[in-house]
Amino acid sequence: MYELTHNQAQTIVDRMMMDIPYNINIMDHTGRIIGSGNKRRIGTLHHGACKAIRQGQTVEIHKDEELVKKGINLPIEWNGHIIGVVGISGEVTEMRPFGNILKSAVILLIEQNIALEKANLKNNLKQEFFSLLIDSDTTYTKELISQALTYGIELTKSSQIIYVESSSEIAEDMMKSLPSFRMSNYSLCIVVQETDKIEALQQTIANQYPNAFISISKMNDTVSEGMLQAKLAMRVLKGVYFDVKAISYSQCEFIADILKLHKNDTKAERLIHSLEKDDELIKTLQVYLSCNLNANVSADRLMIHRNTLNYRLQKIHSITGKDPKHILDLVELICMLIKRIK
Structure with missing residues (x-):
């Protein structure tokens, strides 16, 4: 009663x-x-x-x-x-x-x-199911495969994950024709099993949420692997790139996998603390990377003189001990940028 x-x-x-x-x-x-x-x-x-x-x-x-x-x-x-x-x-x-x-x-x-x-x-049952699905230790039993069908997912088929993070609240039913799961009020995971829908779906998200960040996994046999790839790609996107809103895991697989292998890298953590309060230097490094280390293009995009750019790069070298113009040091600086993103 x-x-x-x-x-x-x-x-x-x-x-x-x-x-x-x-x-x-x-x-x-x-x-x-x-x-x-x-x-x-x-x-x-x-x-x-x-x-x-x-x-x-x-x-x-x-x-x-x-x-x-x-x-x-x-x-x-x-x-x-x-x-x-x-x-x-x-x-x-x-x-x-x-x-x-x-x-x-x-x-x-x-x-x-x-x-x-x-x-x-x-909603609770749906979230419990999705938590199980993105657990790498989960086995696809007959029961789980059957349950997944109620949410429009065929676990016997490969899938891609589109992961969305926005500064504004995202509607869970934004993609009514596709299985989507809320990670938080500001993040959403969409499971896609037809690759020809990715481009149109990405455009739809960008139109509805212009400030949203979008990361896309590769095709995978398990949803958990796709989710891992999408979240790693999201960290690369938000950490390394400046003024870029979307990325696919295939675009950053090498650096994302380095991040995965060195998730407890204390050296990168120390580099983070050395630069975390200097947004200008972080932005300079991001733009320098986005412009493929081209100093002239980077200076133009930052609207500063090339000498000012060189001064900032030297300052990064002085603070971190890592030279942005040296390829191996640059890899460590990239890992530092990504480590900033939780």
């Missing part, structure tokens, strides 16, 4: 008493007050409600008595059970229309809460 809570009942009472100048009480299925305009009465037994529950019908009290005040008490029924009572104090003839309004409000709230609980349960 559905049970009304104190928070639900008090919310209704507070809202309705803003418009109705009479005291309102809401009682649970035992007749105990769980919401009231008179907070001191919460937790006490309401005798008019107890009578309404026993009789299974509206109880009108026409004059004040020792234990009850005049007013009207209407039982709230749900699925054939009385789950509570709503009462309003005052002259019965005046209270009748208010009582029916209150009763309808409670029933409406119950319907909304049940719908919300069902939606939350559905």
Whole structure:
């Protein structure tokens, strides 16, 4: 049997008493007050409600008595059970229309809460399934393969992952025709098993969320491997590139795999701390990389003199001990940029 809570009942009472100048009480299925305009009465037994529950019908009290005040008490029924009572104090003839309004409000709230609980349960089951799917230790059993079909995923087929991060909240049903899973309010994972849809899908995302970052995995036999690739590519995108919004794992596979192999690299962590407070130097390094180490193009893009660019690169060398113009040192600096992204 559905049970009304104190928070639900008090919310209704507070809202309705803003418009109705009479005291309102809401009682649970035992007749105990769980919401009231008179907070001191919460937790006490309401005798008019107890009578309404026993009789299974509206109880009108026409004059004040020792234990009850005049007013009207209407039982709230749900699925054939009385789950509570709503009462309003005052002259019965005046209270009748208010009582029916209150009763309808409670029933409406119950319907909304049940719908919300069902939606939350559905979302929780979906997220539990996806957490299992992106776990590299998960085996594709017959049961899991069958469950995946309910979300539009054929685990016997290869798939690609599109991973999206945005500064604004992303709608989970953004891609209604494709299986998508919310990683957070600002990130979404889309499972794609038809490669010819990737380009159009990427454009759709970019149109709806112009500031979003998009990373795309390679085709993989498991969703977990695709998710790993997409997240590594996202770190490369946000760490290394400046003013670029999309990347595929195949574009950065080498550096992404270095990152995967050296995930506990303390040297890169130390380099991060040496530059983390200097956004200008980080931006300079990102643009220098984006321009394929071309000093002239980099200086133009940064709108600075080439000598200023060289000064900044030398400063990076001085602070980190790594020379951006030296290929091996540059690889370490790239790893440092990526390590900044969590």
